[in-house]
Amino acid sequence: MLLEVKHLTTEFHLKKGVVNAVDDVSFSVDKGEILAIVGESGSGKSVTSLSIMGLISPPGRIAKGEILFKGNDLTRLPLHELQKIRGDQISMIFQEPMTSLNPVQRIRDQIMESIMTHMKLTKEEALRRTVEMLDLVGIPSPEARANDYPHQMSGGMRQRVMIAMALSCRPELLIADEPTTALDVTIQAQILELLYSLREKLNMAVLLITHDLGVVAEAADRVVVMYCGKILEEADVKTLFTSPMHPYTVGLLESIPRLDDERERLSMIRGMVPNPLHMPPGCAFSDRCDRCMEKCRKHMPALVPVNGSKVRCFLYSEEVEEDRHE
């Protein structure tokens, strides 16, 4: 296993109380695999990725759990050790290509910075590699564009630059946090195609964080569905989309406007995500679930393996999650 996250709990201490943004989450990413984490806003998917990168700062903290990258626990590593891994073996692309590049630095210098930090290269070699990377992500006339400032580029181009920067040290794991959300559909298709082909070429693993199930279906091998900081379902992509188990996944899939159906009304999930400070005592989805039972409101079901997938719902197993910290 390349990355193993075990019982990760990330909490935020706010004035009004403690919020468990990520609550006892475990999953693993294999070499060369694309694992998608899907969830709506507030589901904890981004906090999960930030926890892996060690980017959680107060009032947030990792309260429990281990993040094993090639056997090393990232949560216990001293900062200088972590910095060697970050940007080199694990790198990340962010949602907003507009705000994650430095506006007063040339593209060239920004990419060279990470290359020169992690690889012992001379300036000329680093520049050559920068141009190579820009070429790899499909930027036309890379030598010339390397001298551009971010504002001279379009959103799609900037996202390509971000990808080039993230890939410049040949990472084994790429964390892509909503890489296409800020882009137009035709550009989104380009970027997804690019990620997919780079995965083949460089044999890296990708942890894809997204709210768009369409993107997941196109790109991922395996999917983790998160809701209110908990994993509700985990399955390979085919199983999830052909036979989703958890009522939340089913509802989510049905509420997507699709091109090929003739329904006048969309099916929907009623209600809204509960306030993280006032979570229901049982299953977090119980208030919105059409198949909610008596015990759903009282107990949190455990995440149990069912037919090769994992699901957290009393419809499939009677098992109650123990060790609730409240």
Next chain:
Amino acid sequence: MNEPLVQIKNLKKYFTVRTDFFGRPTSVLKAVDDVSFEIRRGEAFGLVGESGCGKTTIGKMLVNLYRPTSGTILFDGRDLTAMDEEERRKCCRDIQLIFQDPYASLNPRMTIGDIIAEPIRINHLLPSSEVEGRVNYLLGCVGLANHLRNRYPHEFSGGQRQRVGIARALAVQPKLIVCDEPVSALDVSIQAQVLNLLHDLKDEFGLTYLFIAHGLNVVKHISDRVGVMYLGKLMEIASKRELYEKPLNPYTQALLSAIPVTDVTRKKERIILKGDVPSPIDPGEGCRFASRCFKVFEGCDRICPPLRDVGNGHLVACRLYDTLVGSADSDSVSQ
């Protein structure tokens, strides 16, 4: 077929980017360039396109946030562009707008009740004793409980705020509502709720929608007819069924194929467009899409095809279909 409520003819909106010493424009951004279409009474017209295509600019001209550079907008038979300010303002009551960002479009210092009551008070639609009842009624229409009226916007989630925005638009009993990407800032499960609500309200209040969105999948459920825009030009207009089953313009085809599908069993052939959307500043002579088109041929970069009917009310602006138009003679092509 119903008669048109809005007729837009040769509508243009140019923004001057740079001027010379004498203040004459030397560089012009053609946000909306010679666009004509109509919206029929009681229909939902979907307007789709990527960022920078001018779809929002059209919406803003309809609600009088922008003055058109030239062209006419006939609303209910009256020309909005020829009215004086006084008259135009009265007309605004009939055309309301729902904004994209539910976080930025509600005044954080006003209660929900006041936000919804404000347009009623400004237009003196009801005696003040009846305003409260009306607000309660509107809150009910959009699925919010009455007791929420004294709360402030920050206490609400994105979906609820968008409901408040819808109630505010409904408050003055408009004929046309311009929905500018009303669901793109919302989560998937909430999107479906708001789309369904808009669908129900349309029937209940006999509304007409101009529904602006950047994705073709979102407008599909709500629209009766759909127009596709690219860089200030309309590329194709057709009934929903025609457009999704038989897209003619290569851009529409690419846009449809770019939407990620959740059906993993069926891998579809995808058209990946090369390059980015070019800048709308000083566009060239020819078809706007020519630089990225995968069916481009001799002459596309010089000749701008007009929007023409190819039968069944299906309008398309592409030279591939010159033969379909029948009497498409070369002089009608140059525009």
